[in-house]
Amino acid sequence: MCFSCFFGNPVFVPAPNIDTIVSLAKRRGFVFPSSEVYGGLGSAWDYGPLGVELCNNVKQAWWRWLVHERDDIEGVDSSIILNRLVWKYSGHEATFNDWLIDCRKCNGRFRADKIVDNKCPSCGASDWTEARPFNTMLQTKLGAVAADDPTALAYLRPETAQGIFINFLNVQTTMRRKLPFGIAQVGKSFRNEVTPGNFILRTREFEQMEMEYFVAPTAEHSKLVDYWVEQYLEWFGSLGINRENLFLYEVPSEELAHYSKRTVDIMYKYFPEREKPWEELMGIAWRTDFDLGTHSKNKLDAEGKRINPDSTEDLSYFDEVAKQRFYPHVIEPAAGVNRTVLAVLMDAYSEKTNDKGETRVILKLSPQLAPIKAAILPLAKNKPEIVGMAKAIKRSLQPVLRAVYDDTGGIGKLYARQDEIGTPFCITVDHQSLEDEAVTVRDRDTWEQERIKVTDLAEHLQKRLKPFPVPESI
Ligand code: GAP
Numbered sequence: 001m002c003f004s005c006f007f008g009n010p011v012f013v014p015a016p017n018i019d020t021i022v023s024l025a026k027r028r029g030f031v032f033p034s035s036e037v038y039g040g041l042g043s044a045w046d047y048g049p050l051g052v053e054l055c056n057n058v059k060q061a062w063w064r065w066l067v068h069e070r071d072d073i074e075g076v077d078s079s080i081i082l083n084r085l086v087w088k089y090s091g092h093e094a095t096f097n098d099w100l101i102d103c104r105k106c107n108g109r110f111r112a113d114k115i116v117d118n119k120c121p122s123c124g125a126s127d128w129t130e131a132r133p134f135n136t137m138l139q140t141k142l143g144a145v146a147a148d149d150p151t152a153l154a155y156l157r158p159e160t161a162q163g164i165f166i167n168f169l170n171v172q173t174t175m176r177r178k179l180p181f182g183i184a185q186v187g188k189s190f191r192n193e194v195t196p197g198n199f200i201l202r203t204r205e206f207e208q209m210e211m212e213y214f215v216a217p218t219a220e221h222s223k224l225v226d227y228w229v230e231q232y233l234e235w236f237g238s239l240g241i242n243r244e245n246l247f248l249y250e251v252p253s254e255e256l257a258h259y260s261k262r263t264v265d266i267m268y269k270y271f272p273e274r275e276k277p278w279e280e281l282m283g284i285a286w287r288t289d290f291d292l293g294t295h296s297k298n299k300l301d302a303e304g305k306r307i308n309p310d311s312t313e314d315l316s317y318f319d320e321v322a323k324q325r326f327y328p329h330v331i332e333p334a335a336g337v338n339r340t341v342l343a344v345l346m347d348a349y350s351e352k353t354n355d356k357g358e359t360r361v362i363l364k365l366s367p368q369l370a371p372i373k374a375a376i377l378p379l380a381k382n383k384p385e386i387v388g389m390a391k392a393i394k395r396s397l398q399p400v401l402r403a404v405y406d407d408t409g410g411i412g413k414l415y416a417r418q419d420e421i422g423t424p425f426c427i428t429v430d431h432q433s434l435e436d437e438a439v440t441v442r443d444r445d446t447w448e449q450e451r452i453k454v455t456d457l458a459e460h461l462q463k464r465l466k467p468f469p470v471p472e473s474i
Contacts (some may be wrong), residue, residue, distance in 0.1 A: 001069075003111060003274075004073075008186050008220075010018065013273070014346070014347075014349060014350060015068070015272075015274065015345075015346045015347075015349035016047060016273060017217070017271070017272065017273070018198055018199050018201070018275045018342070018346070019451065020349065021199070021342065021345050021346055021349060022040050022199050022472055024345075024349070024361065024363075024420070025199075025345070027201075028050060028420060029048040029049050029050045029051070029053045029421075029461050030047070030048055030050045030345070030371075030421075031046070031047055031048060031199075031200065032045065032046045032047075032049040032056065032063060033045060033046075034046045036284045040258065041194065041202050041294035042318065043193075043197055043202070043204065044203060044204070044205065045199070045200050045203065047320065050371040050421055051341075051369035051371075053366075053372070053402065054058060054341055054345075054369060055207070055337055055338075055341055057368060057369045057370075057371070058239070058337055058344065058369060059186050059209065059337060061238075061239065061368055061369065062184075062186065062235075062335075062371065063075065063186065064265055064455060065235055065238075066182070066184050066211055067184050070177025072180060072181045072182060072423075073181065073182040073183070073184055073211065073317075073445070074171050074175050074177070074181070074182070074183050074184070075183070075184050075185065076163065076164060076167055076183055076185050077162065077185060077187065078154055078164065078166070078167060078187075079230065080157050080186060080187065080188060080190075081140070081142070081154050081155070081156065082147070082156055082162060082166070082373075084153060085311075086162050086166060086295070087137065087155050088296075088310075089161070089294045089295055089307075089308050089310070089311070089442050090165075090291065090294065091258050091259065091294070092155075092158060092162075093135070093137070095119070096135055096136055096137055096158060097130070097133035097134055097135050097136065098111050098113075098133075098134050098136050098193075098194050099109075099111065099112040099113060099131040099133060099134075100112065100131065100133075100194060101128045101129055101130070101131050101132075102128070102129040102189075103120040103125055103127065104125070104127040104129060105120065105121060105125035105127055106120060106122050106123040106125065107145040108120055108121070108122040108123070109193070109194065109305070110195060111194050111195050112131040113391065114130075114185060114195060118390050119226075121456060125214050132245055133193075135192075136191045136192045136193060136194070137155040137156070137158050137160065137190075137191070137192065138155065138156040138158075138191065138192050138204070139153060139155060139205045140154050140155070140156060140322070141153065141154070141211065142154045144414055151434060155163060155420070156190035157189055157190065158189055158190060158191050159189055159210065159334070159392075160185045160186070160187050160189055160208045160210045160235070160329055161185075161210050161212060161291070161332060161334065162291070163185060163211065163317070164183045164210065164212045165291040165292060165295055165330075166295055166315075168183070168212075168214065168292055168315050168328075169313060170212075171183050171318065171421070173214055179214055179215055179216055179317060179328055180213060180214060180215040180216070180219065180318075181213075181216065181321070182211050182212060182213040183211065183212050183214075184210070184211040185207070185208075185209075185210055185211075186207065186208065186209045186210075186337070187207065187208065188205060188206070188207050188208075189205075189206060189207070189208050190205050190306065191204060192204060198270070198279075199312075199342065200222050200338040200339070200341065200342050201279060201338070201339060201342060202258075203338065206337070206338050207328035207335055207336065207337035207338060208334060208335065208336055208337065209334075209335045209336075209340075210332065210333070210334045210335070211332040211333050211334075211339055212287075212291075212331075212332050213228070213330065213332070213333075214292075214317075214329070214330055214447050215329050215331065216319065216322075216326070216328065216329070217289060217326050217328070217329055221261070221262070221286045221288075221329055221331065222286065223406035224286070224331045225264055225284050225285075225286050225331055226263055226264075226334045228284045228331055228353065229264050229266065229284050229314060232266060232282065232284065233266070236266070236281075236340075238279045238344070239340070239366050239368075239369060240347055240348055240364065240365060240366035241268070241343055241344060242343060243344070244269065244345055244347075245268055245269040245347060246268060246281070247266075247267075247268075247278050247313045248264055248265070248266060248267070248268040248271070249265040249266075249267050249278070249280075249460070250264055251264065251265060251283075253265040258290075258401070259284070259285075259287045259288065259290040259291060260285045260286060260287055260288075261286045261288050262285070262286045263283050263284065263285040263286070264283070264284050265280045265281075265283045265284075266280075266281050266282075266283075266284070267279060267280055267281060268339070268342075268343040268346075268357070269346075270343070270346065275449065279339075279403040280339075280384050280389050280431070281330075281335065281339050281340065281343055282333065282339070282340075283333075283334050283335065283337070284300050284331070284332070284333045284334075284387055285331070285332045285334070286329070286330070286331055286332075286421050287329070287330040287331070287332050288329055288330070289326070289328060289329050289330070291325035291330060292315040292316070292327045292328055292330070293307070293314055293315075293327045294308060294309055294364050295308065295313075296306060296308060296311055296313065296314045296315045296316060297309075297311040297313060297314050297319070298314040298316065299314075299327065312391060315327065317320060319362040322395070327349060344365065344366075344369060345363070348364045348365045348366075348422060349361065349363060350362050350363075350364055358390065359361055360416055360419060360420075361419070361420045362419045362420070362444065363419070363420060363422035364422065364444070364445055365420060365422035365424075367464065367465045367466070368466070369422075369425060370422045370463060371402065371421065371422065371423075371426050372396060372402050372403070372418070372421065372422075372423045373401040373402050373403065373422050373423070373424060373425065373461065373465055374401060374403045374404075374423065374424075374425045374426075374427055374461055375400075375403070375404050375405075375406055375414070375418045375425070375426050375427065376390045376391075376393050376394040376397075376403060376404070376406075376427045376429065377390070377405075377406055377407065377414045377415075377426055377427065377428050378390040378407045378428075378429050379411060379413060379429060379430040379431070380430070380431070381407040383431075385434055386429050386430070386431070386433070386434065387407065389429050389433060389434065390405060390407075390429040391405055393427065393429065393439065393454060393457065396457075396458070397457070397461070398457050400462060401458075401461060401462065401465065406418075411428065411434050414426070415442065418444070420445055422444070423435055424442065424443070424444045424445075424464070424465070425438065425442065425443065425461060425464070426441075426442040426443055426444070427439050427441055427442075427457070428440045436451075436453060436472055437453060437454050438451050438452060439451070439452060439454060439455050439456070439457065440452075441457075441461075
């Protein structure tokens with residue numbers, strides 16, 4: 001059945017809010033509330049069979065794009081727990097704070113910067129305590145030590161970036177790199193968020209994809225920020241995110257982090273139903289030479305004193321052409337895996353309703369991100385030859401792409417199930433397949449069907465599994 005036969009003139013509806021995605025994600029095995037058997041754990045989420053595939057595909061697409069397809073970026077995977085001094089000299093121990101206030105009426109505790117119109121979000125009162133800092137690094141203790149031994153204190157990293165800075169020299173010398181070049185890392189970060197929430201948008205455990213791009217102090221830093229903004233807009237486009245749902249926010253100087261001279265946030269329309277629909281998807285910051293300088297033993301302050309008496313290394317760089325030694329500046333595009341996944345899901349979600357009021361969800365994921373690339377469906381599950389052929393096709397596709405076999409319903413139901421989880425291709429094996437060694441390949445978005453020889457199937461699918469072309473509007 002073709003698309004228009006079933007739907008006539010379908011009405012397309014995008015995801016109206018995050019709750020729609022929460023419900024789909026749970027129903028279809030993308031994301032589950034964590035620790036549910038014990039009543040849950042506030043704002044912690046577990047990724048199910050489809051969610052883990054989607055996350056992995058986002059991370060792989062990012063890694064391929066930056067580390068494999070460019071010539072100027074290396075990758076690392078540093079420890080989550082670093083020497084505590086890293087966080088002292090990075091400034092996180094002193095400044096990685098949220099400002100807390102308590103409502104005197106209902107005793108609710110909130111982040112001061114998130115209060116709208118000075119009103120308590122719980123009870124509406126405007127009677128607040130003074131704001132006080134709360135350090136959001138998650139603490140742990142290393143080794144078998146007494147509970148109050150201060151030397152055992154360690155932190156779960158709040159950003160992956162510091163693991164890159166402290167390895168700058170290792171990477172630069174072992175890979176014989178000259179400026180400009182970048183180092184990328186993907187991995188978990190942790191923040192003791194005061195008010196986590198909105199599904200996977202703000203959690204205490206999350207994943208980051210960060211890249212530190214090292215350049216000379218004389219480079220055009222602001223232009224480089226613009227360059228990386230453009231690069232990421234294009235990349236998000238290739239993941240299927242509509243440019244109209246992205247918004248650039250030039251962070252005002254009073255909001256900049258202590259290390260930044262300029263930051264542009266790429267915001268996504270996570271709250272289409274609200275007056276203020278935007279929330280940060282990622283940030284692109286010019287971090288100056290702050291990080292390499294602060295971790296270096298030779299860097300001096302304005303009065304000629306070493307700023308870091310604990311460091312045993314100097315993370316400066318010698319420019320052979322200019323015959324100069326300096327601390328490189330850094331342009332940092334820092335993105336969240338979970339926020340990218342949420343944006344991808346919201347943008348891919350579409351509901352289609354036909355003239356009779358029948359509605360179907362179709363998840364129009366970019367083929368490269370789809371958790372399952374092909375579903376092999378036998379048209380008659382009581383015919384051993386058809387079932388055998390379908391299973392053999394699934395096995396032959398497995399080494400090249402993620403394929404599943406499903407015979408647990410009528411064909412209409414099986415198609416609908418795959419549409420809802422974003423599978424780009426359904427492959428049906430029917431009676432004729434036994435004779436002509438060919439199958440029907442159905443396209444998720446157009447519902448058009450093509451007859452393809454089994455021997456050509458893997459190549460045919462691989463050709464069509466390319467990333468979405470970048471929309472012209474970008
Ligand atoms: N190294 C710079 C840095 O960490 P950030 O803006 O604090 O910058 C970068 O974080 C990205 O990490 C954010 O844009 C967001 O995508 C993600 N992120 C930060 N905190 C998060 C949280 N609590 N939950 C989910 N993602 C988070």
